[in-house]
Every structure is written in structure tokens, then in C-alpha cells.
Amino acid sequence: MAGLFITATDTEVGKTVITGAIAAALRGRGCDVGVMKPVASGGVADRMGNIMAEDAAFLMQAAGIDSEESRLVNPVCLAPALTPAVAAAISGVTINIQDFITSFQQLTQLHNPVIVEGVGGIVAPLWKKYTVADLMAELALPVIVVVRPNLGTINHTVLTVEYGRSRGLDIAGIIINGWKQDHAGILETSNEEYIKEMTGLPILGKFPYAPGISVPKGKTAGLAQLAEEHLQMDAIIEVIRGRKEL
Numbered sequence: 235m236a237g238l239f240i241t242a243t244d245t246e247v248g249k250t251v252i253t254g255a256i257a258a259a260l261r262g263r264g265c266d267v268g269v270m271k272p273v274a275s276g277g278v279a280d281r282m283g284n285i286m287a288e289d290a291a292f293l294m295q296a297a298g299i300d301s302e303e304s305r306l307v308n309p310v311c312l313a314p315a316l317t318p319a320v321a322a323a324i325s326g327v328t329i330n331i332q333d334f335i336t337s338f339q340q341l342t343q344l345h346n347p348v349i350v351e352g353v354g355g356i357v358a359p360l361w362k363k364y365t366v367a368d369l370m371a372e373l374a375l376p377v378i379v380v381v382r383p384n385l386g387t388i389n390h391t392v393l394t395v396e397y398g399r400s401r402g403l404d405i406a407g408i409i410i411n412g413w414k415q416d417h418a419g420i421l422e423t424s425n426e427e428y429i430k431e432m433t434g435l436p437i438l439g440k441f442p443y444a445p446g447i448s449v450p451k452g453k454t455a456g457l458a459q460l461a462e463e464h465l466q467m468d469a470i471i472e473v474i475r476g477r478k479e480l
């Protein structure tokens with residue numbers, strides 16, 4: 235099964251935008267790509283009272299996935315904007331990790347590859363003491379870490395990469411999101427250099443701040459082109475492919 239897991243140094247760093255951008259670019263190249271957001275919190279109720287995950291809606295739109303698949307794409311959506319383990323507990327919901335694995339396996343029967351967006355950062359608790367890193371290990375997917383361009387990012391990035399490695403995860407590269415080329419000075423360029431040097435990982439792209447893209451507003455137009463221009467899509471495909479057929 236070919237796939238990829240997208241994590242980040244924190245919440246709100248750009249996991250959804252980058253997962254959507256990679257999915258849109260793969261779709262543009264003719265791949266039947268699938269997407270997954272195993273658990274979302276901070277879901278909002280639609281007019282029918284169903285709790286909807288913005289992230290899943292954005293990813294499905296970017297990848298061109300039919301709404302019939304939404305239960306597989308996002309098996310668990312919780313209303314409180316809290317880490318999933320706590321959001322579930324206070325909502326009286328029991329999270330069964332096996333559901334995530336089963337849904338992922340079903341998605342791989344329908345699509346190839348399947349790109350999975352994590353939740354928060356690498357050690358966000360999903361259920362009791364089971365974290366995002368545990369899920370990454372169980373799914374056995376290569377991992378890309380999305381990071382910020384600004385102050386503090388060296389520390390967050392190196393900690394995330396080293397923790398992932400300590401768990402035996404296949405951390406394949408870094409994507410810097412929210413890059414503003416016209417404003418990139420010593421801070422941004424030295425951050426990029428330090429991150430490369432200290433992690434020994436490739437920077438698989440610097441994705442620009444693009445005001446036309448929005449997760450809450452469901453704006454995905456132009457994502458594929460931005461990904462082709464600013465992400466190293468060939469290298470990302472190599473990561474996904476590993477020894478697997480794509």
C-alpha cells in the first residue's frame with residue numbers, strides 16, 4: 235500500500251493545506267489519490283446538525299473525492315476544539331484505534347496513494363496515551379513534517395524529527411509552509427539552513443503564503459499549480475513510492 239503521512243510542528247501550521255496541495259498535484263498528474271483525516275476535533279454542525287470536519291471537506295475537495303466516502307476519510311469528528319483524547323472523553327465518545335486502521339486499509343483498496351493528515355503535532359494524544367506517533371508507526375507510512383518559516387521553527391522542527399526517529403519512524407523530509415519570498419530575510423533563510431543541517435533531511439519545498447487558499451472557506455483553487463511550482467513533487471512521489479507501485 236502506498237501512502238504518506240503529513241504531520242507538523244504544531245496545530246495551524248498548514249498540514250491541511252499541504253496535504254491538499256500534494257493530493258491536488260497528484261490528481262493533476264493522473265493519480266487516483268485518496269485522503270484521510272483519521273480524527274478531527276473542533277467540528278462545526280451543518281444545517282442538519284451533523285458535525286462536519288473542515289479539514290476533511292477541504293482534503294476531499296482538493297483530491298476530488300465523492301462525499302459518499304466521507305466516513306472512511308474522517309471516521310471520527312468531535313465538536314470540542316481540544317486534543318482528540320480529551321474532546322472524545324468529554325463528548326462521551328470511545329475512540330477505537332482499529333477503526334482508523336480499517337478505514338485506511340479500505341481507502342487503499344479504492345485509491346493509490348492515500349495521503350493521511352495527522353492531528354496537531356507528532357505527540358498529540360488521540361485516545362488515552364495513544365498518540366499520533368503511535369498511529370504513524372502502525373500505518374507504517376513515510377512521514378513529511380510541515381514547519382513554519384519563522385522564529386522558533388528550528389527548535390520545533392528538530393524536536394519533532396528527533397522524536398519521530400526515536401520512535402523508529404521513516405521521516406522523509408520537511409516542507410516549509412507560509413513562505414513569503416519577498417519578505418524572506420536572514421531569519422527565514424538561516425532557519426532553512428539550520429533545519430537542513432540539524433536534521434539532515436531534504437527540504438521538499440517552500441510553499442508560499444497564498445491568500446486565495448483557505449481551509450475554513452473551502453478554497454482550493456490553484457492548489458495543484460502551487461504544489462507543482464513550489465514543492466518538489468517528483469521527490470515527494472519517490473518518497474510515497476518507496477518500493478511500492480504507484
Ligand SMILES: Nc1ncnc2c1ncn2[C@@H]1O[C@H](COP(=O)(O)OP(=O)(O)O)[C@@H](O)[C@H]1O
Nearest residue numbers: 245246247248249250251412442443444448449
Ligand atoms: N500557504 C498558505 N496560504 C494561505 N493560508 C494558509 C496557508 N497555509 C495555511 N493557511 C491557513 O492557515 C490556517 C491553518 O492551516 P491548516 O492547513 O488548517 O493547518 P493545520 O492543518 O496544521 O492545523 C488555515 O486557516 C489555512 O487556510
Ligand SMILES: [Mg+2]
Nearest residue numbers: 249250289351
Ligand atoms: Mg488540519
